[in-house]
Amino acid sequence: MIDRTMTPLLEVRNLQTHFFTDQGIIRAVNGISYDLHEGETLGIVGESGCGKSISAFSILRLIPNPPGKIVNGEVIFEGTDLLQLSDREMCAVRGNKIAMIFQEPMTSLNPVLTIGHQVMEPMVLHQKIGKKQAIQESIQLLSKVQLSEPEARMNSFPHQLSGGMRQRVMIAMGMSCKPKLIIADEPTTALDVTIQAQLLELMKGLTRDIGTALILITHNLGIVARYADRVLVMYAGRIVEKATAKKLYSSPSHPYTIGLLASVPRLDQDLKKSLSPIEGQPPDLLNLPKGCAFHPRCRYRIPKCFTQSPELEQISDNHEKACWVDVH
Amino acid sequence: MKSFIINRIAYALLILFFVTILVFSLARLLPGDPIQAAAMFNADLSNQEIVSELRARYGLDKPIYIQYVIWLKDFIQGDWGTSLGSGEDVLEMFFRRLPITLELFAGSVFWSLIIGLPLGVISAVKRNSWLDAILTTTSIFGVSIPVFWEGIILIYLFAVIFPILPPSGYVPFAESPIDNILSVILPTFVMGTHGAGLFARYVRSSLLEVLGQDYIRTARAKGLREKSILLVHAAKPAMIPVVTIIGLAWGYVVSGSFLVEYMFAIPGLGRMGVDAVFARDFPVIQATLVMVTVNILLVNLAVDLLYGYLDPRVRVRGNLGQ
Numbered sequence: 184m185i186d187r188t189m190t191p192l193l194e195v196r197n198l199q200t201h202f203f204t205d206q207g208i209i210r211a212v213n214g215i216s217y218d219l220h221e222g223e224t225l226g227i228v229g230e231s232g233c234g235k236s237i238s239a240f241s242i243l244r245l246i247p248n249p250p251g252k253i254v255n256g257e258v259i260f261e262g263t264d265l266l267q268l269s270d271r272e273m274c275a276v277r278g279n280k281i282a283m284i285f286q287e288p289m290t291s292l293n294p295v296l297t298i299g300h301q302v303m304e305p306m307v308l309h310q311k312i313g314k315k316q317a318i319q320e321s322i323q324l325l326s327k328v329q330l331s332e333p334e335a336r337m338n339s340f341p342h343q344l345s346g347g348m349r350q351r352v353m354i355a356m357g358m359s360c361k362p363k364l365i366i367a368d369e370p371t372t373a374l375d376v377t378i379q380a381q382l383l384e385l386m387k388g389l390t391r392d393i394g395t396a397l398i399l400i401t402h403n404l405g406i407v408a409r410y411a412d413r414v415l416v417m418y419a420g421r422i423v424e425k426a427t428a429k430k431l432y433s434s435p436s437h438p439y440t441i442g443l444l445a446s447v448p449r450l451d452q453d454l455k456k457s458l459s460p461i462e463g464q465p466p467d468l469l470n471l472p473k474g475c476a477f478h479p480r481c482r483y484r485i486p487k488c489f490t491q492s493p494e495l496e497q498i499s500d501n502h503e504k505a506c507w508v509d510v511h
Numbered sequence: 512m513k514s515f516i517i518n519r520i521a522y523a524l525l526i527l528f529f530v531t532i533l534v535f536s537l538a539r540l541l542p543g544d545p546i547q548a549a550a551m552f553n554a555d556l557s558n559q560e561i562v563s564e565l566r567a568r569y570g571l572d573k574p575i576y577i578q579y580v581i582w583l584k585d586f587i588q589g590d591w592g593t594s595l596g597s598g599e600d601v602l603e604m605f606f607r608r609l610p611i612t613l614e615l616f617a618g619s620v621f622w623s624l625i626i627g628l629p630l631g632v633i634s635a636v637k638r639n640s641w642l643d644a645i646l647t648t649t650s651i652f653g654v655s656i657p658v659f660w661e662g663i664i665l666i667y668l669f670a671v672i673f674p675i676l677p678p679s680g681y682v683p684f685a686e687s688p689i690d691n692i693l694s695v696i697l698p699t700f701v702m703g704t705h706g707a708g709l710f711a712r713y714v715r716s717s718l719l720e721v722l723g724q725d726y727i728r729t730a731r732a733k734g735l736r737e738k739s740i741l742l743v744h745a746a747k748p749a750m751i752p753v754v755t756i757i758g759l760a761w762g763y764v765v766s767g768s769f770l771v772e773y774m775f776a777i778p779g780l781g782r783m784g785v786d787a788v789f790a791r792d793f794p795v796i797q798a799t800l801v802m803v804t805v806n807i808l809l810v811n812l813a814v815d816l817l818y819g820y821l822d823p824r825v826r827v828r829g830n831l832g833q
Binding site: 243245249271274275276277278279282283285287290291292293294295296304305308309340342353356 | 639724725726728729730731732733734735736743744747748821822823824
């Protein structure tokens with residue numbers, strides 16, 4: 184079990200990542216804070232453009248600069264603030280202590296390098312092992328991610344593999360240095376449903392085996408319900424609700440979370456009952472509404488929502504929300 | 512891959528066949544004929560009888576398609592005829608000048624790469640900085656500067672003001688390797704300037720495109736430093752368009768070098784070809800044009816094969832260039 188009394192593996196404090204464009208400043212991540220403990224799985228959910236991916240890229244400082252910049256905050260990992268490290272020190276963390284699995288398996292592997300080369304790269308770089316040993320370990324890794332004929336695949340090029348196989352390679356790459364934390368950015372979005380389930384089970388199993396914490400970024404609430412211990416719900420660059428997965432589903436408290444859950448089909452409900460989508464459009468990040476960013480789409484709004492932005496407040500154990508209204 | 516190569520070669524031969532027809536007819540379409548041209552410089556040739564006898568001797572009185580078949584057969588057998596101007600064997604003439612032009616080309620590509628490649632890489636890595644702006648301006652200057660102007664300026668600088676290089680002339684490598692190198696520095700640099708600017712522009716844009724790809728982000732997330740990302744992950748894919756440019760430059764080697772060959776008095780193929788056109792020296796014109804075509808076809812084939820090496824996806828599809 185996860186021990187919450189220990190110092191967290193990762194503490195994100197008031198993280199702000201902005202993009203400076205010709206049209207104006209986009210506050211993609213606008214002051215978010217959370218903790219992550221060793222071996223824990225944290226889900227980050229939200230619509231496209233809510234800042235969930237950018238918040239994760241910010242941890243590894245993979246924001247393209249310019250136009251992006253982490254303007255404020257702390258990312259304390261194993262006691263050191265990653266935002267204060269030199270580029271060289273940061274390179275020693277990436278792929279070694281913290282690995283990343285990306286959304287697009289079709290484009291995230293280098294088309295001109297063999298699978299073997301790409302899987303070995305982090306080990307050779309960070310663990311300084313010889314090439315022979317690296318080849319052996321890579322073959323083992325590839326068979327661990329259940330890639331068929333791992334020896335032969337070492338010499339394959341990405342275009343010779345299907346999307347699901349490529350994502351298995353990405354997972355193997357992420358695992359290769361037995362990192363403390365893996366950030367998976369919509370790892371299964373581009374794949375079909377059966378493969379999604381297989382890969383998520385695989386990732387869950389592998390992270391459990393080596394005690395790796397996992398940040399799972401997704402817009403699929405079903406995935407979060409099944410695989411995450413705790414969940415952050417993000418809207419317009421802020422966290423609007425923070426809870427254990429169980430609580431989030433049993434008693435969602437933010438109108439946005441309630442809306443999200445109501446718009447997902449569920450097997451335990453009457454199929455004739457129609458889904459209720461959240462009205463309106465995701466907010467324009469260049470031109471956020473005053474007050475609570477969600478108020479134009481909110482069914483429960485009160486006059487205060489138009490003028491003042493709510494902060495996260497604890498409503499029960501392990502449950503926080505940022506909303507002026509008590510919705511139940 | 513094998514059938515791909517055979518396919519490409521068959522295709523090249525077909526093109527070559529049509530080019531020989533075109534080359535042969537084009538030369539015949541020019542007003543005047545070689546005997547007439549020669550007559551302008553030689554009083555003996557004002558006699559009509561001698562003129563028609565000479566026409567018969569060179570086969571110029573036969574129907575044009577017969578002339579073509581005879582010419583093609585001879586050409587394939589290595590009999591490229593004799594120059595109507597100097598009386599030299601054309602095959603010999605050609606192969607004596609070929610190494611000179613090759614040296615000029617190799618030298619110009621050397622300058623282009625050694626200047627253009629770093630400029631392009633620095634521009635891409637430091638994109639949108641003041642350094643990028645300066646380098647971009649420099650490379651556009653390199654592309655636009657006229658060869659004859661640059662040649663004159665450089666001759667003035669390095670042969671007149673600081674007399675360290677010969678102003679013109681060519682010394683064969685076998686005669687004196689050092690003088691040979693010295694004699695080609697200025698002409699190859701002048702030829703390479705344009706290419707350097709071009710390379711810089713292409714390398715910059717192609718590298719920028721590659722650096723924006725998802726797999727470069729993956730490489731960063733693995734903890735690779737910028738240098739290894741450039742050398743291991745970005746270099747090969749970014750080289751693909753650059754190889755195309757080298758191939759294209761190679762295609763223009765003969766036509767592109769004649770100005771420089773004139774300016775620096777170098778007896779290369781470009782000069783031979785242009786002189787031949789003015790003198791209506793048909794055998795030389797034809798040989799030059801056919802060999803230029805052969806050259807372009809060979810280079811295209813080489814570029815296709817190089818694509819296969821650089822991009823494994825091409826190896827499997829095997830239908831590049833279509």
